[in-house]
Amino acid sequence: xxxxxxxxLFVFLPITLFGFYLIARAxxxxxAAWLAASSFVFYGWWNPWYVILLTISIACNFAVGxxxxxxxxxxxxxxxxxxxxxxxxxxxxxxxxxxxFVSNLNTxxxxxxxxxxxxxxxxxxxxxxxIAFLADAYQGKxxxxxxxxxxxxxxxxxxxxxxxxLHHKEMMPQFAQRETYQLNWENFAVGxxxxFIGLFKKTVIADGVAFYxxxxxxxxxxxxxxxxxxxxxxxxxxxxxxxxxxxxxSDMAIGLSRLFGVRLPLNFESPYKAASIIxxxxxxxxxxxxxxxxxxxxxxxxxxKGVGRRYINLMITMLLGGLWxxxxxxxxxxxxxxGLYLVINHAWRNLRQRYGWFAEPGRIGKAVAVLLTFxxxxxxxxxxxxxxxxxxxxxxxAMSGMNGVTLPYQWFNWWFVGPWLARCxxxxxxxxxxxxxxxxxxLAACWLIAWLAPNTQQILRKFRPALxxxxxxxxxxxxxxxxxxxxxxxxxxxLFAVLSLxxxxxxxxxxx
Amino acid sequence: MSARSYTLGLLAWLALLLAAVAGFNxxxxxxxxxxxxxxxxxxxVKPRFAPYERHVKPQLLAxxxxxxIVLGSSLAEIGFDTNDPAxxxxxxLRGYNFAFAGAGWDLAQCYFxxxxxxxxxxxxxxxxxxxxxxxxxxTHRLGEIEDFSQLxxxxxxxxxxxxLRTIFEQGRGRSSHTREGRFLYARGDFKNVLARFNEIFLxxxxxxxxxxLAHVPDHxxxxxxxxxxxxxxxxxxxxxxxxGMLQAAREQGIELRLFLPPEHALLLELHLLCGTDAxxxxxxxxxxxxxxxxSQHGNIQLWxxxxxxxxxxxxxxxxxxxxxxxxxxxxxxxxSLMLADMFGDRPVGTLGRRITPANxxxxxxxxxxxxxxxxxxxPGFYSELRTTLTPRH
Numbered sequence: 063x064x065x066x067x068x069x070x071l072f073v074f075l076p077i078t079l080f081g082f083y084l085i086a087r088a089x090x091x092x093x094a095a096w097l098a099a100s101s102f103v104f105y106g107w108w109n110p111w112y113v114i115l116l117t118i119s120i121a122c123n124f125a126v127g128x129x130x131x132x133x134x135x136x137x138x139x140x141x142x143x144x145x146x147x148x149x150x151x152x153x154x155x156x157x158x159x160x161x162x163f164v165s166n167l168n169t170x171x172x173x174x175x176x177x178x179x180x181x182x183x184x185x186x187x188x189x190x191x192x193i194a195f196l197a198d199a200y201q202g203k204x205x206x207x208x209x210x211x212x213x214x215x216x217x218x219x220x221x222x223x224x225x226x227x228l229h230h231k232e233m234m235p236q237f238a239q240r241e242t243y244q245l246n247w248e249n250f251a252v253g254x255x256x257x258f259i260g261l262f263k264k265t266v267i268a269d270g271v272a273f274y275x276x277x278x279x280x281x282x283x284x285x286x287x288x289x290x291x292x293x294x295x296x297x298x299x300x301x302x303x304x305x306x307x308x309x310x311x312s313d314m315a316i317g318l319s320r321l322f323g324v325r326l327p328l329n330f331e332s333p334y335k336a337a338s339i340i341x342x343x344x345x346x347x348x349x350x351x352x353x354x355x356x357x358x359x360x361x362x363x364x365x366x367k368g369v370g371r372r373y374i375n376l377m378i379t380m381l382l383g384g385l386w387x388x389x390x391x392x393x394x395x396x397x398x399x400x401g402l403y404l405v406i407n408h409a410w411r412n413l414r415q416r417y418g419w420f421a422e423p424g425r426i427g428k429a430v431a432v433l434l435t436f437x438x439x440x441x442x443x444x445x446x447x448x449x450x451x452x453x454x455x456x457x458x459x460a461m462s463g464m465n466g467v468t469l470p471y472q473w474f475n476w477w478f479v480g481p482w483l484a485r486c487x488x489x490x491x492x493x494x495x496x497x498x499x500x501x502x503x504x505l506a507a508c509w510l511i512a513w514l515a516p517n518t519q520q521i522l523r524k525f526r527p528a529l530x531x532x533x534x535x536x537x538x539x540x541x542x543x544x545x546x547x548x549x550x551x552x553x554x555x556x557l558f559a560v561l562s563l564x565x566x567x568x569x570x571x572x573x574x
Numbered sequence: 575m576s577a578r579s580y581t582l583g584l585l586a587w588l589a590l591l592l593a594a595v596a597g598f599n600x601x602x603x604x605x606x607x608x609x610x611x612x613x614x615x616x617x618x619v620k621p622r623f624a625p626y627e628r629h630v631k632p633q634l635l636a637x638x639x640x641x642x643i644v645l646g647s648s649l650a651e652i653g654f655d656t657n658d659p660a661x662x663x664x665x666x667l668r669g670y671n672f673a674f675a676g677a678g679w680d681l682a683q684c685y686f687x688x689x690x691x692x693x694x695x696x697x698x699x700x701x702x703x704x705x706x707x708x709x710x711x712x713t714h715r716l717g718e719i720e721d722f723s724q725l726x727x728x729x730x731x732x733x734x735x736x737x738l739r740t741i742f743e744q745g746r747g748r749s750s751h752t753r754e755g756r757f758l759y760a761r762g763d764f765k766n767v768l769a770r771f772n773e774i775f776l777x778x779x780x781x782x783x784x785x786x787l788a789h790v791p792d793h794x795x796x797x798x799x800x801x802x803x804x805x806x807x808x809x810x811x812x813x814x815x816x817x818g819m820l821q822a823a824r825e826q827g828i829e830l831r832l833f834l835p836p837e838h839a840l841l842l843e844l845h846l847l848c849g850t851d852a853x854x855x856x857x858x859x860x861x862x863x864x865x866x867x868x869s870q871h872g873n874i875q876l877w878x879x880x881x882x883x884x885x886x887x888x889x890x891x892x893x894x895x896x897x898x899x900x901x902x903x904x905x906x907x908x909x910s911l912m913l914a915d916m917f918g919d920r921p922v923g924t925l926g927r928r929i930t931p932a933n934x935x936x937x938x939x940x941x942x943x944x945x946x947x948x949x950x951x952x953p954g955f956y957s958e959l960r961t962t963l964t965p966r967h
Contacts, residue, residue: 068725247577254584544580553587560592561734566605566626566726 063107064223065314066264066563074104078219079321086243093243095210097322101219105183112182116217122149123192124212130199131207139200146196154189157181162389184223186386188216190353195230197357204230211237220319224311226329226349232529233324242323251544252525253320255552259518260313261559267511268307269562271504275299275447277495282456283449288494289468293460295496295505300447301440302508305334308347313518316528327352328519328528334439334512337423337431339403340411342439354383369412376408377401387446392454396446403438432513470498516540596728604736605630606751607727621743622736624750624757628674628718629726631755632685636692640670643689645682646701648675649835649902651757653909654699660910660918667696671755679703683815684712688719690822697829699916700819704834704857707816756906760899767890770900771840771962778844779963785848787963794949794956797942800846805935807860816861820868829873831916832865833926834858836879836908839887839948840959841901846945859934866931877916879926880941882948885911891958 063070078100086093106113126146133139157179164174195215198204215233216222236242278296281288288296312329319326329348336342343351359379365372377398384397414420423431441458448454459465467488474480474490484490497504522542524533542548575583601611604622607630612618623630635643642661644654656662656669672689674681682700689695714720727733751757760770779786823830834854837845845851858878865876885908888897897908915926927937949955 247581250581251577251584254581544575544577546575549575549580549583549587552584553591556584556588557591557595558731560588561595561729561731563729564723564726565730566629566732 063104065311065318066261068563069107070104071560071563074100074107075318075321082322083243083245090240090243091210094214094237098210098214098217101214101217101222104219105217105222108183109180115182116188119150119153119188119192120213120216122146123195123216124207124209127196127199127204127212128207130196131204134202143196143200147193150189150193150196154185157185159385159389187225187227188222190227190350190386191216191221194227194353194357198230204234207234208238218319218324220315220322220324221326224308224315225347226312226315226327227353228327228349232327236324244323246323248525249320249323252522252527252542253317255542255548256313256317256320256518256522256527258317258552258556258559259521260310260315260317262555263306263310263313265310265559265562267508268303268305268310269565271299271306271508272303273299274495274497274501274504275303279447279449279453279457281495282453282460285456286494287465288457288460289466289489290460290463291467291469292494292496293457293465295501297440297444297457297461298505299501301334301436301443302505302512304443304446305330305512306508309517316518320527325526325529328530330517331519332512332517334436335432336435337428338435339400339407339438342435343400343404350383350386354379358382373405373408376404380404391451392445392448395451395454396442399442399445403442468493470496472498592729595734599728599733599737602737602740604733604740605727606749607633607724615744617740617744619744619747620740620749620751621747622740622750624675626736627751627755627757628716629722631672631674632688632692632716632719633722634755635670635672635689638668638670639693640672641667641694641696642669642698643672643693643695644669644699644701645686645689646673646835647677647682648673648757648759649904650699650701651675651755652759652761652899653835653904653906654913655752655756655906655910656754658906658910658913660913660916661697661699663917669754671752671757673701673755673757675757679705679707679815680710681715683707683710683819684715686819687712687822688716690826690828695826695828697831697917698823699831699833699913701835702816702832702861704854704861706812707814707861708812709815709818759903761905763899764894767895767898767900768962771838771890772964774901775840775844775962776965782848782850785844787960789847790956790960790963792956794843795847797946800851800942802852802855802938805855805859805938807863807931808856811857811860813860813864817864817868820865820874823874824868824870827873829917830875832861832874832876833912833916834876834878834880835902836881836886836904836912836925838890838898838901839882839955840890840962842880842882842886842945843955843959855934855938858929859931862929862931862934865929875916876929877912877926878929878937879912879915881925881927882941882944883925885925887948887952887955889958891961 063074065071078097081096081100082093085096102113102116105116123146126142126149129142130139130146133142158181160179161176164172164176168174195204195212211234214237215228215230218228218233221228275296278288278292279300281292281296309330316326316328327349331345331348333342333346336345359375362375362378363371364375367375378401380397380401381394382397384393384395384400387393387396441461444457444461445451445454448457469480469483469488469490470493471490474484480490516538519527519531521540523531524541524543526533600608601613602617603609603611604617604620605626606620606623640656642656642663644650644656644661650673651671654661654671654673656671657665658669659665661667662669672685674685677685679702686698686700689698748758760766775785820830842851845854858876862876865874868874885897888895890898897905899905911925927933927940929937
């Protein structure tokens with residue numbers, strides 16, 4: 063089931079919510095069990111068989127975790143931890159990477175038959191969540207371990223499919239709190255507002271701009287050369303699509319969870335406002351960055367073993383982080399590119415420290431840094447989105463202008479600019495995939511929102527919308543409060559978000 | 575405002591507005607799906623049916639359960655009035671135009687399969703092209719039917735937008751289709767017929783440069799120059815899909831007419847000059863053989879409407895063109911003559927001809943003979959051809 067679907071919004075959510083607070087009047091433990099059971103229904107909606115897989119995964123990890131906790135400080139604990147982590151990685155490896163390895167071995171003539179394993183939804187998320195639990199259990203950070211609560215912690219539907227990746231220690235206390243099970247109108251008001259902002263980002267903005275991303279990548283995917291404007295149009299559209307899609311989904315998760323009185327950790331903090339790649343990774347998919355840092359980068363030694371080793375650790379972390387996103391070399395290259403960006407960023411910082419260049423950049427310098435960071439991520443997104451490395455390279459080649467620059471022929475009549483551009487070698491004819499002014503308007507709107515507008519958490523800061531977001535004293539006109547004005551704004555957002563859930567696709571056939 | 579009033583207000587207003595949008599779309603009915611409210615000045619004219627016909631037409635077909643249908647591409651969709659007495663046996667059968675703009679063989683084949691399941695079909699006219707007609711797996715091919723949901727028509731921004739457009743266009747617009755599914759396209763736009771010929775011919779020149787103005791001789795070459803001594807069916811032509819379709823039609827006792835539609839004489843001439851004509855006759859011979867093998871008691875027939883005559887040779891330079899909207903898209907006046915040929919009792923031979931494996935060669939010779947006769951009586955034909963091939967600025 064998807065958050066952005068009628069069955070979820072109008073059937074599943076109201077029933078689950080109503081049942082939760084009704085049962086909570088009698089028993090908190092039963093209400094938690096109801097929420098866990100509802101989460102299993104939510105998961106099984108897609109494929110009931112994979113509920114069994116999820117159940118087995120939860121039961122095994124809980125048992126191993128319990129074993130680790132009981133052997134705290136004993137040598138058996140470490141062995142159990144290794145066993146548990148290996149089990150999780152094997153599960154993930156089988157379902158997510160088996161066919162990837164088979165196809166790679168087959169390129170060397172292995173002649174293996176692909177397994178055609180269907181990837182269970184959210185397996186990367188619930189596996190990582192549980193690996194983190196095992197590690198926390200080993201380090202003595204996982205204290206509360208009731209089975210119902212553990213089940214809920216892993217299967218909790220707001221985060222099950224696409225995160226955020228949760229820490230045991232930040233969720234279990236909330237499940238144990240009495241206040242969580244008491245109807246709280248502030249939670250409802252805040253939760254619904256965040257939910258509808260997220261839904262709007264997903265169904266109106268992300269799906270709207272996706273209309274311009276797909277044709278460019280499909281064009282290149284069909285082996286056809288693309289001109290620079292078409293390629294940049296597609297790459298930028300995808301850059302905004304993935305941000306509004308994923309951050310919208312994360313907002314929905316945070317909002318939904320708040321309806322049940324539970325705060326989730328923040329996952330996005332205006333990443334395209336980042337002035338460096340280091341800063342970008344503190345703002346993009348923050349719970350994954352946290353996981354990779356705490357359980358991979360630090361385990362590899364982090365920055366404790368010298369500068370060279372630090373860069374190697376960074377590269378390994380980002381390459382594996384890339385692979386976590388999907389079983390394709392394009393994701394590995396995407397991770398590798400970000401690893402490289404991070405290495406360069408850290409090296410530059412070291413250089414500045416060594417030579418004492420401590421002056422903070424001015425406004426223009428900061429704007430240039432933001433733009434540079436943004437462009438670096440755009441190029442990396444091309445690899446993330448493309449079907450294969452060849453198609454990604456073809457796209458980058460087009461973006462670099464190697465296939466020429468073509469603008470819509472209608473633009474030739476721009477004052478003196480059109481003819482001047484034509485003299486500079488720009489062609490004016492029918493563009494292949496670029497949507498002209500309409501696409502420019504979409505991109506500009508996305509840009510303005512991503513760069514200038516406050517994000518969801520900033521808007522709702524006064525009401526502590528997510529874990530780690532604390533209210534401050536700074537007053538802004540756009541800070542959310544339960545007022546008539548905000549009610550009107552939220553109704554409009556919600557209306558258009560719901561009306562965009564389901565679109566009738568227009569058949570466009572220009573030439574009979 | 576308390577958090578409680580905010581929450582309840584938000585949910586109440588949202589529910590109210592969603593209900594209002596659904597009600598509004600239901601009444602305006604921009605996609606002409608419900609067809610129960612008809613309010614002059616508000617929703618009588620349906621200009622927004624065309625882009626969504628792939629969603630709506632299959633549902634209407636299932637609801638109306640017509641017994642006589644027309645299938646094919648935009649040509650069939652524009653060119654056939656399904657109230658025609660020849661098709662409906664003088665009104666005894668319910669007719670519906672189930673052709674779709676942009677539908678090639680693969681989609682038309684799937685729509686035929688759908689029609690077999692959704693209706694009590696008695697007869698059908700099916701537009702084909704002389705080309706391969708392979709079997710197509712129709713599973714998940716008709717996404718608009720599989721994913722159909724009335725929610726999209728009631729609760730979507732698209733529907734709301736199209737409802738508003740429908741209201742705004744009541745005064746100056748017109749419906750894109752007739753009630754029975756015939757596409758009006760550029761119907762009534764007589765002035766621009768030449769422009770459309772010009773645009774399509776120049777597009778053709780772009781992809782086949784041997785069809786350009788430079789290749790039009792001063793005088794028409796004699797028909798004997800194009801004569802083929804032997805029209806042998808193409809051996810490798812994949813007609814498995816056609817065969818399957820004919821078998822299904824035969825099993826259900828459907829009176830099926832496959833037809834190769836007429837083209838404007840200017841386009842026919844261009845085909846001859848470009849050297850792309852011969853292929854279609856050899857393909858036609860292969861199709862005729864499959865039809866002969868699968869037909870039973872003449873219930874399934876193949877018809878061709880190529881030929882130079884007063885209908886196909888109608889002037890496009892003159893003030894009003896009755897039969898053509900462009901070189902491919904004929905008007906229903908010509909479509910009615912075709913239906914009369916295929917289903918009625920009109921003397922055969924003037925416009926179309928039933929094709930069997932035995933008479934393909936004769937039909938081709940008659941086609942060339944019609945050209946010779948036509949050129950003799952239409953001395954300005956080549957000048958018209960040059961006009962349609964000259965870029966207009």
